[in-house]
Amino acid sequence: MERHQMDRGTYRVTFEPEGRSAFVLGGTNLVEAAGQAGIILNQPCGGEGTCGKCQVEVLENAPEPTAADRRHLSDAMLADGWRLACQLTVEHDLVVSIPQGTRFFEQLVLTDGEGRKYPFCPNLRKTHVLVPAASVEDPRSHLDRLKAAIGNRHLQTDLRLVKALPSLLGDGDGDVTVVCEGDEIQWVEAGDTTGDLYGVAFDIGTTTIAGALLNLSEPAKAGGQTVGSRTNPQVHFGDDVVTRIGYAEKHADGLDKLRKRLLGALNEIVGEVCASAGIDPEAIYEVTAVGNTTMSHIFLGVDPTSIGHAPYVTVLREGVDVKAKEVGLDINRNGNLHVLPNIAGFVGSDTVALVLASGMMQQGEVVLGIDIGTNGEVVLGNSERLIACSCAAGPAFEGARIRQGMRATEGAISKVVINEGIEVAVIGGGRASGICGSGLVDAVAELLNAGVIDPAGRILSGEELDASLPEAVREAVVEVDGQPAVVLAGAGRSKVGGPVVLTQRDVREVQLAKAAIQAGIQVIATEFGVNLQDVDSVLVAGGFGNFIRRSNAKRIGLLPAVGSDRIEYIGNAALTGAKIALACRDCREEAEQISSRTEYIELANRPDFQMHFMEAMMF
């Protein structure tokens, strides 16, 4: 009996080209129906029928055109079934094609320029419904009445929710909000909570963790500008992933300790971004995370041992969906965690996120992406083919293994220029207490140009220096701890602390790091069959706090010698990718494709890598 009622009043609206369907009650507006199917339409006028932007093509059962339809659409279009979605009320089963121009696209700005556009279609959506009480005339089950109120009989759910239904629907007024994830009902809440729908995207770096809060309730609010970060507290167990894998391997509770440290920091960031935005952590329903493969494994409690030994295999490559509660995230108790897929043991989901954020896989142009963090990952390709490798560059550009290296924070020399003397810019403007990645690149490049460092990377001795060099520069060349060094910022400039020097060993570290990256790039370019000069664009992501000067990065060979207009700094592309995956469910599928399609080159197995590496040691 109830079945007939539903058949009378519920219609299936299928949206093309996705082929996705929504089941809605008669009288539902088509914009709403599309939203239910996860397709957000452009509606600048707010559904008044005045802007004419929400044009769709009704392929089956097009209703009579309205006056607003006639104002905005030609007779030919009307005859073909074109209508304004905001003026269309569903009264039949419909098949509707939604053109690209009618869709709402969130634009994610990677830097100052144009960013990648992606559809705003969060994995989770909330629907406020009134579930009628059961009656003699309508004795359907609690769950059947709930599904009918949502307008989709095909929703799945689990026993956990079913057990809660009697208290949610048994005695109350049926005024509830349903949280849906794809075709699954994730949870039901009392009252109208549609406004409370947030997510957090994480980039879990070996050294730094960053998290961004996104409002998932409507595209206009998505934002993601509320960001928090922490040093990864696992540094306590070692600076690099290999040391941490070793810790997990050697101690019975090692993996769990590493995991809990990380989790603590993630939960702190959740608390921090929620406090900044003035929202309750209960309003966070989903977390996405990217990171290098070891971080992802540890976060999920999966033993990373195999990543630490040849052949460096991962336990899993695919993305993972799991209840956030299961991994201990302090968000809504029914929330999800989606960890993006990785590519190989040393090319993680952070690289997948870079490819995702750049839109590389969507375009014909050949793009080179370089992510320089505690390690260096390089990916090259286009919509046809993607190749990635991991360069054992070491953390020199993050300041590690450099005598006075530091991260790009206050006191770091971030820029070096040699004119009459050595001039430096210091972050924060105070005294120089060390040097960060961009400063290192500048210093080495400028000293090379000045002839203080020779093409083999050797700091010349005082006698060898060209006599035409300004005296201040010549005087900067000193000896520190028995090795040649260059004083970049003298002690005299500040009341406290000694001078900041660049030692011969520091130059060798830079040389090794850049050679690893340069050789890696060369190998995958050869594999791809492209000359580096012909690469259409070079995207540089990573931990350089201030962006290095393109000319100097090219001078030392860190970046290929392409026109500077083709080099773009894209900041923390890993976090950007995690944010895109949070705001756009369909992009997760793209991430899976990036993961499975990207060919991984193990440089250690490539004879040509050694050759390129030796060549790249020269400046």
Add this chain to the structure above:
Amino acid sequence: MERHQMDRGTYRVTFEPEGRSAFVLGGTNLVEAAGQAGIILNQPCGGEGTCGKCQVEVLENAPEPTAADRRHLSDAMLADGWRLACQLTVEHDLVVSIPQGTRFFEQLVLTDGEGRKYPFCPNLRKTHVLVPAASVEDPRSHLDRLKAAIGNRHLQTDLRLVKALPSLLGDGDGDVTVVCEGDEIQWVEAGDTTGDLYGVAFDIGTTTIAGALLNLSEPAKAGGQTVGSRTNPQVHFGDDVVTRIGYAEKHADGLDKLRKRLLGALNEIVGEVCASAGIDPEAIYEVTAVGNTTMSHIFLGVDPTSIGHAPYVTVLREGVDVKAKEVGLDINRNGNLHVLPNIAGFVGSDTVALVLASGMMQQGEVVLGIDIGTNGEVVLGNSERLIACSCAAGPAFEGARIRQGMRATEGAISKVVINEGIEVAVIGGGRASGICGSGLVDAVAELLNAGVIDPAGRILSGEELDASLPEAVREAVVEVDGQPAVVLAGAGRSKVGGPVVLTQRDVREVQLAKAAIQAGIQVIATEFGVNLQDVDSVLVAGGFGNFIRRSNAKRIGLLPAVGSDRIEYIGNAALTGAKIALACRDCREEAEQISSRTEYIELANRPDFQMHFMEAMMF
């Protein structure tokens, strides 16, 4: 690099008409590939190519016919792509149509006659594979190598299994058995355990619980003859579901207590059938269960309160899949529980199982199914339409509310015949200690025929009895506790215990019970628009230990007056349906359709029910 290897060696075989695909390594036999897709083929000769029974039509990429193909198939068939599956080795992507005649059908015998045939396609299947160790040449993830070994890249899994992979695949020889459920890897076990794959099907009655063990490893062994049963220990909290719902409602821990009692009995039965069959409970990977709606709710820990009050709605109608561990079943720790869907508050999954077991929904003939247990459920229909109702018949036919009523166990009068005196058959052949359902039907029918009971159900007094009745019959009419009664078995026959009598109140109970069923049948027949005389067959399921005589059941009006050849006893059809759902994954989808398509008639709301009920009170 590894991707190319996989593309070279893995082929997709699509089976029609299902459209289901299997991904198999080159060289795999087609019968195996079909099995992987859950389609079991007939192979009487064991794959020798001698019987010619495994004919399939290769729609795309048919290979050259073999000598065996040529022996068994005509040139025309060969030209059309017909081949013997057992002779076909997959070396390309294939599309293959499997005709019905080539499929293996398990036949479930409902009684002595022909039973319903269904495809043997368990939800779970095991595959023994050798997963190659990771190497420099094959650095794929543990999970990717596992999936490749299974030959299906599209398998899903969960974090629980991923966490276990390092110990399963990290150091071992990769010799493992994979347990798959549809497209999901449920678990991986060391070594070859393909022979250990069992399931248990349960019928959870209000009074009795029955469980059957099935071997799911191959169709020939399916069996299901190892059966155990227990009285439902919830009887401690009340005889009927309403009392138990009340207990759950009134006590904070009521639901949990009821659930745990039930669970204890189910686990005892698991232990018992495993002991009988000599297998380890760890080899049980799936349990299916049917029962009335209240039992299903309690078993799953879902509050049944709403079933106990008008409008008697259920919390959920659909079938449920849940980890067996989550509900506390002592089977393999990764095992599943599938509880079949119900129809309404008083028409449960046991009725769905009856429809499933009978194949009612598959045929054009109109079938009436009657399940007489602690309650009476009736379902009428065919492939076009199904209607069900619940008759508040009470448990008279299970012996309850009858002065000396008992279940059909030793000592129960199961048969009554009146000739020169009243003759009875007693189960076990010893003294009569009570009367069971079939005895009751016999007794009332025979006493009606003899004129001892009048059509209104009144036991005539001594003076009213026809003088032509044999003296022994006349003398049997006595007075017990101030009401008329008939002595069915005298005290004199036995050394201990008193006589077994049928009192006036007992006859009234039978009258009420049969009237409720008779009126319910009449209402749904009217609703369906069929005369009961035209029903093609009447299937009687339920707790009658020995089957009642058809003529007597018709005489008292319990069964409609159709030819006795159209009445069939089908035993515990609920358990049969649970067994079918265990052995045949596709039948679960049929069960969902039965649940959603069957129209439920609430007799209390039907004015015509009262009328039919009054009429049906007469014999």
